Amino acid sequence: MSQQDDATKESAILDEYYDYVFSIVQRCGEVNCQISKSTNLEDMDVEFKSCDVDLVTAVDQLVEKTLITEITKKYPEHKFIGEETVSGGGECVLTDEPTWIIDPIDGTMNFVHGFPHYGISVALFMNKEPKIAFVYNPRLGQMFTARKGKGAFLNEQQIFVSKETSMSKALVMSEAGTSRDPDKLKVVFENLINLIPKIHGLRTLGCAALNMCMVALGGADVNYEFGIHAWDIAAGQLLVQEAGGVCIDPSGGSFDVLSRRVLCASTMTLALEIASNLSQYYPPRD
Ligand code: LIP
Numbered sequence: 001m002s003q004q005d006d007a008t009k010e011s012a013i014l015d016e017y018y019d020y021v022f023s024i025v026q027r028c029g030e031v032n033c034q035i036s037k038s039t040n041l042e043d044m045d046v047e048f049k050s051c052d053v054d055l056v057t058a059v060d061q062l063v064e065k066t067l068i069t070e071i072t073k074k075y076p077e078h079k080f081i082g083e084e085t086v087s088g089g090g091e092c093v094l095t096d097e098p099t100w101i102i103d104p105i106d107g108t109m110n111f112v113h114g115f116p117h118y119g120i121s122v123a124l125f126m127n128k129e130p131k132i133a134f135v136y137n138p139r140l141g142q143m144f145t146a147r148k149g150k151g152a153f154l155n156e157q158q159i160f161v162s163k164e165t166s167m168s169k170a171l172v173m174s175e176a177g178t179s180r181d182p183d184k185l186k187v188v189f190e191n192l193i194n195l196i197p198k199i200h201g202l203r204t205l206g207c208a209a210l211n212m213c214m215v216a217l218g219g220a221d222v223n224y225e226f227g228i229h230a231w232d233i234a235a236g237q238l239l240v241q242e243a244g245g246v247c248i249d250p251s252g253g254s255f256d257v258l259s260r261r262v263l264c265a266s267t268m269t270l271a272l273e274i275a276s277n278l279s280q281y282y283p284p285r286d
Helices: 003-038 058-074 083-087 108-113 182-198 208-216 230-242 268-275
Strands: 046-048 055-057 079-082 099-106 119-126 129-137 142-147 152-154 157-159 171-174 201-203 222-226 246-248 261-265
Touching: 003 058, 003 099, 003 119, 003 129, 003 142, 055 058, 055 108, 058 079, 058 083, 058 099, 079 083, 079 230, 083 099, 099 108, 099 208, 099 230, 119 208, 119 230, 129 208, 129 230, 142 208, 142 230, 152 230, 171 182, 171 208, 182 201, 182 222, 208 222, 208 230, 208 261, 222 268, 230 246, 230 261, 246 268, 261 268
Parallel strands: 079 099, 171 201, 171 222
Antiparallel strands: 046 055, 099 119, 119 129, 129 142, 142 152, 152 157, 222 261, 246 261
């Protein structure tokens, strides 16, 4: 078989995966949305993970279970890295096999408070490269999708990053994250004190995957965070890249989805200028 035949075959398989998983993500979003509209904060079934601001709800667990069960039914050989499975003691291993990296609700704190900025984040990696991405905010009806080589979309309209190259004009997103480790918080605040006078503005909305989507659609110019996990950024990586932007390590080196560090931006010039202004924090890898 020629290389072109191989590429056509892979593209057809990826289209099939995309269509199948798109409808599962949509269904999970509908369930999630009904629950969040009909549930009071005090009735919400919330548990704590690494600390008392690292939350998980029964909805996170249900959405992750549904995605894994439904994908396994059709593709039993596929692997998974899911936030709640890993938090429950499961493995976080990325091989060359087709692997779905899942955050059932990215922005669980927002979900629990009814702040309508959270989403289901799902990415397919093959040979350790992202091929398909979905980030779905069911409360606001925003479905972000991307396929390798085929662009990034919001509700089927193609999206592009801004062309911003200058830090002084950049709208920057970042998060303190869910860890309360004083060493990490020191770096978070150092960076804010250093950056805020040099940038156009700062936004911190509590959902890493949607922050990356804001860069992909050109609303924000930069997003960086230390301490996030693969499931928070896997789909965002492809969305930003397919929208014409860049994902790098916050030190300026290459991006590594398991490093728990991300810096994405509209342009490489801007990404490197931000990187050169950041104090660094290196959490243990995923
Ligand atoms: C959270 C993010 C939040 C980020 C945290 C954490 P969770 O994900 O969305 O914006 O700052 O590092 O990863 O726990 O809600 O899925």
